Amino acid sequence: MRPEVALPVLLPLLSGAISLLFWRSRPMQRFTAVAGNLALMVVSLWLFTSVYQEGYVTIQMGGWEAPYGITLVADMLSAVMIVLTALIGLVIAVYSLASTGPDHEKFGYYPLMHLLLAGVSGAFLTGDIFNLYVWFEVMLVASFALLILGGEKAQMEGAIKYVTLNLLASVIFLTAIGLLYGMVGTLNMADIALRLHEAEHQGMVEVLAVMFMVAFGIKAAAFPLFFWLPASYHTPPVAVSALFAGLLTKVGVYSLFRVFTLMFDDTMDYTQDLLIWGATLTMVTGVLGAAAQYEFRRILSFHIVSQIGYMILGLALYTPLAIAGGVFAIMHNIVVKTNLFLISGIPRRLQGTYQLKKMGGLYKERPWLAVAFFLSAFSLAGIPPLSGFFAKFVIVRAGIEAEAYVVTGIALAVGFMTLYSMVKIWNEVFWKSLPEDNLVPERETVVGDDGRMVKPNLWLMTLPVGVLAAMSLLIGVFAEPLMGLMNTIGEQLLNPQGYIEAVLGDNVDVIEALIETPASEEVSP
């Protein structure tokens, strides 16, 4: 029994249930949000230490042995993702205390947030392909509801695109699962990995690989299927945007890493080019889309797309170093991108808008906020010694080693374009003086519970921003030990035998013997 593998899923569900019990009590829901996410943080660190010591930790749900039951399994990649999920959950919970208004909190903001975290954790930990689909849907349903909470016109329009494209991706994913089950007769990912090598129609395996690529590509917002993201991420309340930006697309990227290293490693001859050019075009279109925008969160949304390209490029190059770089990019991006969204909420509170043209003068007014933005934005652009530099450096180095010079050159050029957008935000929001026509109707005032105007608790919003900015700096300073961790992940992912043995245990030999005996001979004796 290894409870720490199941707890990151169970704890958010429990916190969600508790906050549902206290539906009418705002203070209790707020307390549960922070306490529940603190507990999740503790459990995730427990899981991380276990995985760090043993390499793989598994739990067979309901005591049914793999491949018959559902296995939860944590390797280094899962453990790192779970720690990041808990970190973002905690940060968002604290930020929400100040930023999310009572009208949102009344309609189940906190229970939905817990449900979303449960879905994300479940997707990171499950070792069963259909179970992965279920966690995706848990996450999606929670995100749908969070996205339209508040019910403004822009939210509805954004939500229709978000819901349609994500449901389409789910159906493609489900179709691929159905066809995969028809071929190999199992849903356990480790078991599938063993059986796919011996599958009868190798051409069909490539078709399935592409179907999974399309399904996860839509969810990860990769080119050419990213349009739902910039159409919807800037519409909900800022804490929701930040939560989505940090975690949701990364689940799609994680799934790509998982299926293409574990199950479809044989198809890489064919799929590698698709992944490489998909990743490159994702980087370029994302960053060009951002260049044309003048709304704070829309610029950031397009940059999510652009950064997804780097992560997928890490997978596509398919060397241990490249995968390590890809995972480093995921880690860096979760911290930095969440922080940039969180920062965008503070000028919104102070100056009443997300339009860059109408903002200004924040450098003078809030110098520390400017420093936090500077750290995060320049880390995103890849300026040393911040976290983004090392992510980019490792991927570029892996690209040169793999002799993919064109792609590597484009990746570097995209870095410059990222810098352009970030400097644009810096100039407009922090550097220039506040335009005359901004009368700042909501400046320093919000409507409290009883309808009176009160001063906002800005420190509850700046504290998470400060923590994440410091983390971006620390990731840069401690890049060496972290890179050791990332190399372990790269090794683990490209040697799936360890994962398969951890999940199936002694059953590996039984299954291998079964695969070697053709089905016709099995019946005759």
Place this chain on the structure above:
Amino acid sequence: MEPLMAVAIGFMYAAAIFLMLRRSIVKLVIGLMLLTNAANLLIFTSAGMTRGAPPLIPEGMLAPEGVVADPLPQAVVLTAIVIAFGVLAFAVVLIRRAYEIVKADDLDKMKDTDT
């Protein structure tokens, strides 16, 4: 039976994609419904159809006798139906609210967030 099902499922996918490409949001959601149902049928069919052989273990034995239907795809389809039901219920409410706010059943009139 399987070829017939395959053709029927193919038609359902085609019809669903056609509906989803229309501008009307109502047809969009009907297309989504058809699509999820087609996917469920596909799981059911691709796992192999076995008629009249429930996977029941006779008394006193440890395994069922002869060829029996595979119970796993049925469990999978059941789960998928429930999930699709929940998600589509949400989608229906969403298009109703969107219609109330935008006052049009036309995706081309919902482009405010695109530019």
